[in-house]
Amino acid sequence: MLKALEISALKKVYKGGFEALKGIDLTVNEGDFFALLGPNGAGKSTTIGVITSLVNKTSGQVKVFGHDLDTELEAAKSYIGLVPQEFNFNQFESLTTILVNQAGYYGVERSLAHKRAEKYLKQLDLWEKRHAAARMLSGGMKRRLMIARALMHEPKMLILDEPTAGVDIELRRSMWDFLRELNQQGITIILTTHYLEEAEMLCRNIAIIDSGLIVENTTMKALLSKLDVETFVLDHAETSVSPSLDGFSYRILDEHSLEIDVKKSQNINQVFTQLTDQKIDVKSMRNKSNRLEELFVTLVSNGLGNNNEKSSDKPEAGAN
Amino acid sequence: MSSKRNFVALKSIMYKEIHRFIRIWVQTLVPPAITISLYFVIFGSLIGARIGEMGGFDYMSFIVPGLIMMSVITNSYSNVASSFFSAKWQRNVEEMLVAPVPNWVIVAGYVGGGMARGILVGLIVTLVSLFFVEIQIHNIWVIIITVSLTSATFALGGLINAIFAGSFDDISIIPTFVLTPLTYLGGVFYSISLLPDFWQGVSQINPIVYMVNAFRYGFLGISDVSLTVSFGVLFVFIVSLFAIAMTLITKGIGLRS
Ligand SMILES: Nc1ncnc2c1ncn2[C@@H]1O[C@H](COP(=O)(O)OP(=O)(O)OP(=O)(O)O)[C@@H](O)[C@H]1O
């Protein structure tokens, strides 16, 4: 299996002495759809910066499709398409100009670049705006422009740094579809996100980074199975007796709602049976979903000891 | 394979650079034409008549080459300084940094763009001059070589300035405090042979003196300094500024954290 990305013992100390990456190892197979998840300031953008040579690493090694950044930088660069976190195009230039110039930097001739620009602008629903200056676009359009720009040289690996930040649900879903399609065509995709849901919807393998360290690197499936507690919020009719539940940890929020933690091993029917016995009518139930938060709590409370287990969950092979 | 890629990349950067200054032609191409017209009205019609001859030519004819050179210098410099700085500012310089573009291609592309603007403005200014004076040409090759080397020198200077610049102020400091004084003292308006010995000596270390004089030689066949020395000075400047620019970009000064 060809490795699209191999990072070993990567460290980054910023000027001023801040250690943003404390020695990370990461491998992404060709064809994978890989998530890099982590809270603000964890080091996601720094990692991507190093891979794309926008940030100078302090030590460690990075290989892109086998090409070491230190010795074969240009070869490595030609495989990568980058969608950065912040808008970084010339606001005064038209969409077509931005795309065609970018292709040119990768050696794509103008005539071919114009054809590709048309293809991607159409696919990303920006064709109408092709002559507009980039600053005239809405936030969601600007994101899509950066995706189109990253594809102009038809990279084998696409790296997206929080591509769906500030993007509405509908657009987010269509972006997900688009990315899935690219992945099916064989493009390796790495994306960073704050949303577990996004990673869950798209990715096969995942690494979690926190304070410059990889705290988890596994398959999506294996990770989700670690989330063994789900919290539900129940709304019920007003009652004179306050509800009590045997064998569950729960919190009474007010006179008509309560919060219950249900472990994987437990049965949610139990909750209803007990409440029915107490003559309490449940009106509605919802998932108190902040699973990402739970996940972090789980990982952090288990400490970094999890690192030892991770080798047992081998990352799944990619589609190709 | 990679040489073809580099060639396309170089074309793209130059295309982008030329496209930029043409798109904002009111800011880039019109002002030099207005400035030179003012010089002609003031020095030519009003004051020039009283000055009489300089170096054996009437004053207007004497200053034309220097005025053209002055606009070539400022425009080559400021084109690269403002374009590269704004690429840093808007971060679109990253578009080039992530791509497999060797650093020399980035430098060459920006310098090429700066030269294109310097030379185009030089042509515009020359055309405007034709309304006021007759221009003679002594040696076209000297003119072409001097204008190319000078614009390359100052384009490189503008690039280095932009690499170091942290704000828009920083790209106007050098033009205001260094370039303008050197140009005015660079023999545009007078022959340095008119100066007292001491100041003639001081002028020898002003590189612009060599450029203006070589250029004037191309038009009028007169020069305060030897042509060989002029070309030598230009050559040394280009080589050293190129080396500095390459080192800075390779180290990622102001570009990579
Ligand atoms: N240029 C820089 N100089 C100094 N410190 C920096 C620089 N860039 C980032 N940092 C610091 O490095 C740490 C990691 O930043 P990074 O941008 O990689 O985080 P992130 O995971 O991408 O966060 P977010 O989700 O907010 O984008 C942060 O503490 C940040 O303040």
Ligand SMILES: [Mg+2]
């Ligand atoms: Mg980030």
